[in-house]
Amino acid sequence: MSEKITFKQLVELISSQAEQSHDSTYSFIQELVGIIESGLRSKGSVSISGFGKFELRWMNERTGVNPQTGEEITIPGQNKVVFKPYKSLREHVNRPYANMEPQVLSETPEDNDTGPISPAVFGTKKEGPSKEKPKKEEPEKKKPLEDDSPFGLAPPDDEDPFEEETAKKEKESEKEDDTEDEEELLVERNSPVGFPSLSGSDEDEKDEDFLASVFNLSDEIEDEHEKEKEADDSADTPPLSVASTSVDKKKGIETVKKAGSFNWSYAAAAIVVALVIFIILFLMMRPDPAPEATVLPETTEQELTEPADQAVRVAPEEPDPVIDEEAPPEPEIAPPVTYEHDVASGETLWSIAEAEYGNPYLWPLIFESNPDTITDPNVIVAGSSINIPSIEDPQNLTPEESEMVAEGYYSLYQWSTVNKPDEARNFLWAVGKFSPDVLDKYSGEVDSNHLSFAKRQ
């Protein structure tokens, strides 16, 4: 990378390419240089198509220090000659690093206590704040062609900034999430191996391959992030799928560590996990069909006939069994006109009620109708089957339907007194809203504070 060819060799190359003699090429180049200078002198810029542009840039007057005496001197305003390569030259020169893309870290400025780019990083690169160890000052020997580097980088110094970074990151990783681990692993892996070798001129090809693999991984990391997000979004209710996403993450970290494209093994692992979930859910579903088998033929047949008739029949049946049992265990206590609904992933009783009735506040009715399947009103299992009582006109509930909803809220109230006492009285109030009769029915059994709250509003 820092090899030089002599001007003589250059002339040879040009002569052979242009089929000219050495002498004529030599004099040609001399003329060219002369024209460039005079062009800069007269016009301030000379552009050579396909190559680049030479320009004069004005530097304003500034104060400097005489390095020998230490006194201040004024550097007068003057032109400087600059060369700007055109695109084809730029791209040609950057060929070895052409495929690399920026690698996104998950750090944001808030993560770093020490500020955006910590001073320690720059400190080791340039001069040397107190933090620096003595050995870092030694490799000041600069490679020949990199003396003019504007960053003042002596390549061997490169190891240090990143080692410091990873040391800091290791401390921070204890505080940060698991999601950070992937990037930290990557950086840790890079620094001891990759960066020092950047400087070696002989090792260019090795660097290119290694760095290419490092930066190409950025695609994989982003893919994995997206896969994880998708997995998280799609499965919230079944506890099993939570386990699967964490398994996926771990597998993801493992594949990143291996530094290759292991998409197949990752996909295979995901498929296996999905199959396991399916099998387990399937097994869970099996026991339910048995008791429902008897109810099903009745309910579906009844549903097909006019529901209006059923409403009449329901009324006289209902009050007795409901009054007798506070927590109706048998399916027959539930209103006979129901149909089955398979719970899809992401559904809630609220959302199902809204979809079926147009009024999500009727959800306790569904809760009430599924005492076996739904024990916790906040949790329904995707893939399970629940009964949904059919309501002819959800906007105008019949008194019986209102009572059923009120009963549902009462069940919720009871559940709540045990599990979430602070919210219990709200459910009792809801009971009263849907059916004051039902509220009165239970008034003897409820906490008097809750009752007064429910009746007051």
Place this chain on the structure above:
Amino acid sequence: MNYSDLIDRLSEATGKPKTQTKELVESTVSVLTSELGNGNGFSIPELGTFSTKVNDVKKVYSPHYKSYILVPPKRVVDFSPASGLKENLKFVETEDE
């Protein structure tokens, strides 16, 4: 000074036809480009030194990604003018193009 002016003046100075000077310039450019592409630097007398250098990986904050990113290394062309040229052009008054 644009490219065609350059060619004109060069052809005048060398006495060669424009087509030929243009080809010569193109050959020169192609050799220079390929040498720089191989990472080889060179000096042209009275003009300056061309070389390549590698900008190392940097950790910077990207407003686009809203987080830190590692900018990949990049190899670029570096030019340093010859001292004679520098001096000659230091205090030149140029007409604006």
